[in-house]
């Protein structure tokens with residue numbers, strides 16, 4: 001994923017072609033110079049699907065709830081309910 005330094009809401013932007021006609025956004029020109037950092041977002045998943053399971057842990061109960069991959073937000077409502 002590339003992160004661009006210029007805030008897209010604030011115009012005119014560095015990297016644009018300059019003045020734009022009234023009511024027309026200036027064309028944005030993406031340049032390697034605009035990249036401020038690179039990041040990787042990992043989506044850990046289980047081939048068998050997410051796991052919700054409890055097991056004894058000393059005098060406590062350990063609840064596993066993981067492996068949602070790229071659907072963790074979507075599935076969280078249901079899997080949190082299952083975990084509870």
Ligand SMILES: Cc1cc2nc3c(=O)[nH]c(=O)nc-3n(C[C@H](O)[C@H](O)[C@H](O)COP(=O)(O)OP(=O)(O)OC[C@H]3O[C@@H](n4cnc5c(N)ncnc54)[C@H](O)[C@@H]3O)c2cc1C
Pocket residue numbers: 041042043068069070071072073074075
């Ligand atoms: C690029 C990308 C795109 C995605 N797109 C989607 C999508 O479109 N739809 C969807 O449903 N899901 C999506 N997901 C998955 C979703 O984001 C995750 O499944 C979800 O965020 C997991 O939630 P979580 O609270 O379990 O963990 P996280 O959101 O990872 O939160 C864990 C938190 O714990 C903190 N933490 C970690 N270790 C420690 C420590 N030792 N001490 C204190 N704090 C700590 C971290 O800083 C973080 O804030 C995407 C994931 C990625 C990476």
